[in-house]
Amino acid sequence: MATKGINNIQQALLHWFYANKRELPWRETKDPYLIWVSEIMLQQTKVDTVIPYYKAFIKEFPTINHLAEAKEERVLKRWEGLGYYSRAKNLHRGVKEVKESYMGEVPKDKETLLKIPGIGDYTAGAILSIAYQKEEPAIDGNVLRVITRIFRIFEDINKVSTKREVEGLVKELIPAEDPSAFNQGLMELGALICTPKSPKCGECPVQPFCESEKYNEQLFLPIKKKKKKIPNVYRISLIIADDKHILLTQRPKEGLLADLWELPSIEQEQPLSEEEWQLLIHQQFGEEIELGEKWGSLKHIFSHKKWLIEVYRANFSKMDISMMEKEKNKNKHQFNVIKRENLKELPFPRVYQEIIKEFRI
Ligand code: SF4
Structure with missing residues (x-):
């Protein structure tokens, strides 16, 4: 130049x-x-x-x-x-x-x-x-x-x-x-x-x-070659709560949204019917958990995939949440029992914040 x-x-x-x-x-x-x-x-x-x-x-x-x-x-x-x-x-x-x-x-x-x-x-x-x-x-x-x-x-x-x-x-x-x-x-x-x-x-x-x-x-300009279409990931997330507690899981230490908290969730590459989700929930979280009414649908787009989330309330048929709290980490469901008043201390991905707001005291 x-x-x-x-x-x-x-x-x-x-x-x-x-x-x-x-x-x-x-x-x-x-x-x-x-x-x-x-x-x-x-x-x-x-x-x-x-x-x-x-x-x-x-x-x-x-x-x-x-x-x-x-x-x-x-x-x-x-x-x-x-x-x-x-x-x-x-x-x-x-x-x-x-x-x-x-x-x-x-x-x-x-x-x-x-x-x-x-x-x-x-x-x-x-x-x-x-x-x-x-x-x-x-x-x-x-x-x-x-x-x-x-x-x-x-x-x-x-x-x-x-x-x-x-x-x-x-x-x-x-x-x-x-x-x-x-x-x-x-x-x-x-x-x-x-x-x-x-x-x-x-x-x-x-x-x-x-x-x-x-x-x-x-x-x-500029010339930017098109990237591959990002795949959909279908997710179901469960609201399992009583008037004092809610059940949550913490994401793994590494990878996407590492260490953040979320609702108990299951992912699939294909969309599923309610019956199919229910079957998976039984397999993954236990027979006691039954899908309740639908809370809503959410979408979250990452750079490499898109989450399409169906949020449902879910019920325990045999065991209530306070019992689980007493069992602390021994429960077989991999869930953490969180007091509602403690929710404001935990970090959540943006997509779950709206839902969680509803449960903060
Ligand atoms: S630098 Fe951008 S805005 Fe400026 S003249 Fe060139 S094309 Fe137009």
Whole structure:
């Protein structure tokens, strides 16, 4: 790229960013820990959704020490509703590692940052450029779109080679005097002006330098090969409760929604009739449990599968819940008997929160 072209793009973008940037709580700080928290929350989540979570999170865990010393259940509770809970677990693990191995100071070089759980190329670039003013690219979906449009790159953005090409271009463009504003400016341009379906090219500060706009091809970019259709998973979830208790299960320590709490549930790859579900419930949870009336249907979409959930009330015919509470962990049903007043302490996936609300005292 010619130096003049680089300078022109830099100046246009920086000028626009300072005049148009949104006031966001994480833009009021240069604390690398707070930048880290915000960047993890912003992955796959909209800015408006993140703002109240970010504020509440940093109020409870204002420093690395506060978060490192917190119980995981408390961290997950603060994250409740934000989704992608492995982000919270990795952030927690990462912060503990920074406390133990780096004396509580977020490392200032990319190689070390990438060794910390939950920190990938993008997050490392964002922390280094925003908090430490280092000339490191931070390539997210917005930046990929903006750069492939400006430079008319007709390659699949899911390919590593395309990401490397974009990274190389951003490295050439980042100005030494203000990497933080430049990277944030690229992201902001993608969020506010160079949007996926209706880019406002007439208001765009880099329009004079944009190759795809010149050829009116901006809506064809970026190229993203279609992903496979995500499969449905059919789930039945049971509300088994009396006026003081509800029965719950805790998800496994690893994998999807790890450690969160949920209603006793069974999953199948095919849809089943009520009779077929009842049969499975007997096999899996015991003969005593009978399906009652239907509570409702819910849907939850993950990146790799979709849960279609039928929620039913269920009854015990032989044993009541208080008996189970007395038996504590000896009961054969794998259920935990939870007092209703304790429900507010436990973290649930977003899809179950509405149901659980009904049972909180
Ligand atoms: S001119 Fe249009 S396509 Fe090019 S960067 Fe600006 S908004 Fe995007």
